[in-house]
Amino acid sequence: MSMDRLLKEKEAYRKLRSKLLEKSKGKWVAICNGEVVIQGDEFGGVVRGAYEVTGGEVFYVTKVGEEQRVERRVYRNR
Amino acid sequence: MSAGFTGIDETYYPPFPWCLVNVYNLPKTKSVIVKGYIDTGSDGTIVTTDIDKRLELRRQPLTLAETMGIGGKPEVRALYAAVFIIKGIEVVTAVDIRDDVEEVLIGRDVLHHLSLSIDWKKGTIHLKDPR
Numbered sequence: 374m375s376m377d378r379l380l381k382e383k384e385a386y387r388k389l390r391s392k393l394l395e396k397s398k399g400k401w402v403a404i405c406n407g408e409v410v411i412q413g414d415e416f417g418g419v420v421r422g423a424y425e426v427t428g429g430e431v432f433y434v435t436k437v438g439e440e441q442r443v444e445r446r447v448y449r450n451r
Numbered sequence: 452m453s454a455g456f457t458g459i460d461e462t463y464y465p466p467f468p469w470c471l472v473n474v475y476n477l478p479k480t481k482s483v484i485v486k487g488y489i490d491t492g493s494d495g496t497i498v499t500t501d502i503d504k505r506l507e508l509r510r511q512p513l514t515l516a517e518t519m520g521i522g523g524k525p526e527v528r529a530l531y532a533a534v535f536i537i538k539g540i541e542v543v544t545a546v547d548i549r550d551d552v553e554e555v556l557i558g559r560d561v562l563h564h565l566s567l568s569i570d571w572k573k574g575t576i577h578l579k580d581p582r
Binding site: 375376379380383416417420421424429431432433434435443444445446447448449 | 477478490492493494495497509510511512513514515516517518519520521529530532541542543544545547556558
Protein backbone atom coordinates (compact mmCIF):
# COMPACT_ATOMS: atom_id res chain seq x y z
CA MET A 374 0.00 0.00 0.00
CA SER A 375 2.67 2.49 1.02
CA MET A 376 4.75 1.37 -1.96
CA ASP A 377 1.89 2.17 -4.37
CA ARG A 378 1.66 5.58 -2.78
CA LEU A 379 5.40 6.15 -3.09
CA LEU A 380 5.28 5.28 -6.79
CA LYS A 381 2.38 7.68 -7.25
CA GLU A 382 4.30 10.50 -5.58
CA LYS A 383 7.39 9.72 -7.63
CA GLU A 384 5.30 9.97 -10.79
CA ALA A 385 3.94 13.31 -9.58
CA TYR A 386 7.50 14.51 -9.09
CA ARG A 387 8.34 13.51 -12.65
CA LYS A 388 5.58 15.81 -13.87
CA LEU A 389 6.71 18.68 -11.63
CA ARG A 390 10.40 18.29 -12.35
CA SER A 391 10.86 20.75 -15.21
CA LYS A 392 9.30 23.59 -13.18
CA LEU A 393 11.28 22.62 -10.09
CA LEU A 394 14.51 22.72 -12.08
CA GLU A 395 13.88 26.41 -12.73
CA LYS A 396 13.32 27.42 -9.12
CA SER A 397 14.61 24.68 -6.84
CA LYS A 398 17.60 23.04 -8.50
CA GLY A 399 19.89 21.49 -5.89
CA LYS A 400 17.21 21.50 -3.18
CA TRP A 401 15.84 18.44 -1.43
CA VAL A 402 12.09 18.28 -1.95
CA ALA A 403 9.30 16.16 -0.46
CA ILE A 404 6.26 15.38 -2.60
CA CYS A 405 2.93 14.43 -1.03
CA ASN A 406 -0.47 14.30 -2.74
CA GLY A 407 1.21 15.43 -5.95
CA GLU A 408 2.63 18.65 -4.50
CA VAL A 409 5.85 19.87 -2.97
CA VAL A 410 5.18 20.05 0.76
CA ILE A 411 8.62 21.22 1.84
CA GLN A 412 12.04 21.88 0.36
CA GLY A 413 15.43 22.64 1.82
CA ASP A 414 19.17 22.15 1.78
CA GLU A 415 19.36 19.29 4.29
CA PHE A 416 17.93 15.84 3.68
CA GLY A 417 17.15 15.25 7.35
CA GLY A 418 15.40 18.58 7.79
CA VAL A 419 13.22 17.98 4.75
CA VAL A 420 12.27 14.47 5.89
CA ARG A 421 11.37 15.63 9.41
CA GLY A 422 9.51 18.65 8.08
CA ALA A 423 7.54 16.58 5.59
CA TYR A 424 6.58 14.12 8.31
CA GLU A 425 5.25 16.96 10.46
CA VAL A 426 3.43 18.75 7.63
CA THR A 427 1.77 15.58 6.31
CA GLY A 428 1.04 14.01 9.68
CA GLY A 429 2.96 10.89 8.77
CA GLU A 430 1.61 10.29 5.29
CA VAL A 431 3.78 8.67 2.63
CA PHE A 432 5.90 11.19 0.74
CA TYR A 433 8.66 10.93 -1.83
CA VAL A 434 12.00 12.66 -1.30
CA THR A 435 14.65 13.48 -3.87
CA LYS A 436 17.16 16.18 -4.80
CA VAL A 437 16.12 18.31 -7.75
CA GLY A 438 18.46 17.84 -10.69
CA GLU A 439 20.57 15.25 -8.86
CA GLU A 440 18.11 12.37 -8.79
CA GLN A 441 20.41 9.82 -10.36
CA ARG A 442 23.23 10.66 -7.96
CA VAL A 443 21.16 10.50 -4.77
CA GLU A 444 19.00 7.55 -5.83
CA ARG A 445 21.88 5.15 -6.17
CA ARG A 446 23.55 2.92 -3.58
CA VAL A 447 26.66 0.82 -4.09
CA TYR A 448 27.38 -1.62 -1.27
CA ARG A 449 30.97 -2.71 -1.26
CA ASN A 450 30.74 -5.17 1.61
CA ARG A 451 27.80 -7.14 0.27
CA MET B 452 33.24 7.04 22.77
CA SER B 453 33.96 4.95 25.83
CA ALA B 454 35.05 1.32 25.82
CA GLY B 455 32.22 -1.09 25.12
CA PHE B 456 30.52 1.29 22.73
CA THR B 457 32.98 0.60 19.94
CA GLY B 458 35.22 -2.25 18.95
CA ILE B 459 36.87 -4.15 16.18
CA ASP B 460 35.37 -7.53 15.35
CA GLU B 461 38.19 -9.90 14.63
CA THR B 462 35.90 -12.74 13.60
CA TYR B 463 36.02 -10.94 10.24
CA TYR B 464 39.13 -10.87 8.14
CA PRO B 465 40.20 -8.16 7.78
CA PRO B 466 38.77 -7.07 11.15
CA PHE B 467 35.59 -5.00 11.00
CA PRO B 468 35.12 -1.89 13.22
CA TRP B 469 31.75 -1.37 14.90
CA CYS B 470 29.94 0.99 17.23
CA LEU B 471 26.72 0.81 19.19
CA VAL B 472 23.98 2.85 17.61
CA ASN B 473 20.46 3.82 18.61
CA VAL B 474 18.09 3.31 15.70
CA TYR B 475 14.61 4.89 15.77
CA ASN B 476 11.64 5.02 13.47
CA LEU B 477 10.98 8.51 12.05
CA PRO B 478 8.45 9.61 14.70
CA LYS B 479 10.90 8.29 17.32
CA THR B 480 8.28 6.20 19.06
CA LYS B 481 10.30 2.97 18.81
CA SER B 482 13.99 2.30 19.12
CA VAL B 483 16.62 -0.40 19.34
CA ILE B 484 20.27 -0.35 20.30
CA VAL B 485 22.33 -2.43 17.92
CA LYS B 486 25.89 -3.05 16.88
CA GLY B 487 26.49 -1.21 13.62
CA TYR B 488 29.45 -2.17 11.47
CA ILE B 489 31.31 0.87 10.14
CA ASP B 490 31.26 0.43 6.39
CA THR B 491 33.02 3.37 4.76
CA GLY B 492 32.87 1.56 1.43
CA SER B 493 29.09 1.62 1.25
CA ASP B 494 27.09 4.56 -0.04
CA GLY B 495 24.12 3.70 2.13
CA THR B 496 23.08 2.07 5.39
CA ILE B 497 21.53 -1.38 5.56
CA VAL B 498 19.38 -2.79 8.35
CA THR B 499 18.03 -6.27 8.94
CA THR B 500 14.43 -7.37 8.58
CA ASP B 501 14.40 -7.98 12.34
CA ILE B 502 15.01 -4.28 12.97
CA ASP B 503 12.23 -3.44 10.53
CA LYS B 504 9.86 -5.72 12.45
CA ARG B 505 10.73 -4.00 15.71
CA LEU B 506 10.59 -0.43 14.42
CA GLU B 507 8.07 -0.81 11.58
CA LEU B 508 10.29 1.17 9.26
CA ARG B 509 8.34 0.09 6.19
CA ARG B 510 5.54 2.44 7.21
CA GLN B 511 7.64 5.34 5.92
CA PRO B 512 9.23 4.75 2.51
CA LEU B 513 11.12 7.79 1.25
CA THR B 514 12.52 7.02 -2.15
CA LEU B 515 13.46 4.39 -4.69
CA ALA B 516 17.12 3.71 -5.36
CA GLU B 517 19.18 1.66 -7.73
CA THR B 518 21.20 -0.59 -5.43
CA MET B 519 24.06 -2.94 -6.22
CA GLY B 520 27.09 -4.69 -4.81
CA ILE B 521 30.33 -4.36 -6.76
CA GLY B 522 30.03 -6.46 -9.88
CA GLY B 523 26.44 -7.27 -9.00
CA LYS B 524 23.24 -6.70 -10.87
CA PRO B 525 21.50 -3.39 -10.14
CA GLU B 526 18.18 -3.68 -8.37
CA VAL B 527 15.64 -0.91 -7.74
CA ARG B 528 14.60 -0.97 -4.09
CA ALA B 529 12.65 1.24 -1.73
CA LEU B 530 14.56 2.98 1.03
CA TYR B 531 12.87 3.75 4.34
CA ALA B 532 13.19 6.53 6.90
CA ALA B 533 15.22 5.85 10.03
CA VAL B 534 16.94 7.97 12.64
CA PHE B 535 20.41 6.96 13.81
CA ILE B 536 21.94 8.37 16.97
CA ILE B 537 25.66 7.82 17.46
CA LYS B 538 27.46 9.56 20.32
CA GLY B 539 24.55 11.99 20.63
CA ILE B 540 24.69 12.91 16.96
CA GLU B 541 21.33 12.42 15.29
CA VAL B 542 21.16 11.57 11.60
CA VAL B 543 17.99 11.05 9.58
CA THR B 544 18.62 8.72 6.68
CA ALA B 545 16.99 6.38 4.17
CA VAL B 546 17.91 2.76 4.84
CA ASP B 547 17.70 -0.40 2.80
CA ILE B 548 15.96 -3.25 4.65
CA ARG B 549 17.44 -6.57 3.56
CA ASP B 550 16.74 -10.18 4.38
CA ASP B 551 20.18 -11.28 3.16
CA VAL B 552 22.24 -9.54 5.85
CA GLU B 553 22.61 -10.40 9.53
CA GLU B 554 24.15 -7.18 10.74
CA VAL B 555 23.58 -3.45 10.47
CA LEU B 556 26.02 -1.83 8.07
CA ILE B 557 26.49 1.91 8.64
CA GLY B 558 27.30 3.55 5.33
CA ARG B 559 28.62 6.94 4.35
CA ASP B 560 25.12 8.43 4.36
CA VAL B 561 25.44 8.37 8.17
CA LEU B 562 29.22 8.42 8.61
CA HIS B 563 29.78 11.66 6.72
CA HIS B 564 28.03 13.51 9.55
CA LEU B 565 30.68 12.33 12.03
CA SER B 566 34.34 12.69 12.77
CA LEU B 567 35.69 9.15 12.68
CA SER B 568 39.12 7.83 13.54
CA ILE B 569 40.06 4.15 13.49
CA ASP B 570 43.35 2.73 14.75
CA TRP B 571 43.35 -0.92 13.83
CA LYS B 572 46.72 -1.53 15.49
CA LYS B 573 45.53 -0.20 18.85
CA GLY B 574 42.02 -1.50 18.31
CA THR B 575 40.47 1.90 19.04
CA ILE B 576 37.72 3.87 17.37
CA HIS B 577 36.92 7.50 18.06
CA LEU B 578 33.63 8.98 16.98
CA LYS B 579 32.65 12.55 17.68
CA ASP B 580 30.61 15.46 16.47
CA PRO B 581 32.81 17.36 13.99
CA ARG B 582 31.21 20.69 14.94
